Amino acid sequence: MQSCSGNLHLLSKIISISLSSGSNIVAYKLLIFDFDGTLANSFPWVVAILDELAEKFNAIPVDHSKLDELKSYPPRKIMKMHNISIWKLPAILKFTRSRMKTNGESIRCFEGVDAMLQKLKDNDIRMALVTTNTCETVRRVLGDDLYNLFHHFEDKVSLFGKPAALKRIIRKSGLERSEMLAIGDEIRDVEAAKKVNIPFGAVSWGFSNLEVMASHSPEHIFTEMGQIVDLVLSPSFKFDQAV
Template sequence: MKYKLVIFDFDGTLADSFPWLTGVVDRVAEKFQFPKIPKSEHGLLRNYDAKKLLKHLGLPLWKALMIGNHMRKMMNEEIHTIPLFEGVDHLLTRLHEKKVELAIVSSNSTENVLQVIGQELVAKITYFECGVSIFSKSSKLRKVLSKSGIPAKEVIYIGDEIRDIEAARHVGISSGAVAWGYNTIESLSARHPTELFYTVKDIEATLID
């Protein structure tokens, strides 16, 4: 096997939560008094990393953290509307069958992640490090590495955002970028992840040899 430990991001990687996000962002903007995002800008903003996005919206980090906490609570109330991407259940099952250790490191809450993943798949995942703030994924990745005891060279973190690539690089593990999440594949490719995945099936084909 190419990797002995595969760590996944959740939103935009395993769970199709972007439609929910675009549906509530105007309500959140009103509550926290930042400019509403015109639909015409959605495509452009998907090329921005987290720091550039906050600067564009005029949001200080402290307010962004408050917004993140609020949105996790909002999502919890509507969690039944958020599905896994097609093929994710099969992918996680196949990796588990091949004795690959699995983990999830996410900004979302543990409760939300567990509800969407479901009991059957949860049993296949060894490590959960959730509730991560915007720029603290590196510390959570280190926790998973420490708990697993698996060498960094045999670990990959797969996500849909530029900050996922940066976090993986910061702790010395491989990075995988998916084409179906928040950041565009062009913006992700420009950061030179170790692996690029255009479909869920690509992950299985690359990781299971």
């Protein structure tokens, strides 16, 4: 549990980012979403197969009592802690995608995703999706109507392949980098956006600890789904109103 001083520090960080991001007019024309942990609440499903993954790939089992602690660590540290070498990642991702495709019926979107995506579409905001998951799983979870709202897709991206995927989206979009916003829930998401020099919005409801995400200086922090729409459609919106 975070201390009172820790919570105050996080609140101060969020307000600082919010005020600085609200000082300029925002004119994002393309939002690039991560899927798992940002649009889809897939973490409980992943937790349920962790022991199976550890046994199959000779990894050190995850201590389920320390899951919250892991949310503060970057992926390479988590891999090292559990004896997962980088050469195992393609096989692990392939296995996980296959299992999710055939046995992922319990995965649902976060509350408010449908209204948020539809509102963006209704206001001519273009959307893209960059994910390590498959388009088949994304379509099943979102449903055809929401899936078809997206203009660009990059699926089956490797764990550390998001910078390259974002570059492909940038080229296909024909927009300036300042006109697009990447949105995600993990440390590797914000790192990928920084590498290709596009603004980033961190969500509070996904995997990585929000204080850790804030320490990477994202341009925006979203603590509620509706704030994404508020930012894009109301340039003068300041997040300190919602903190």
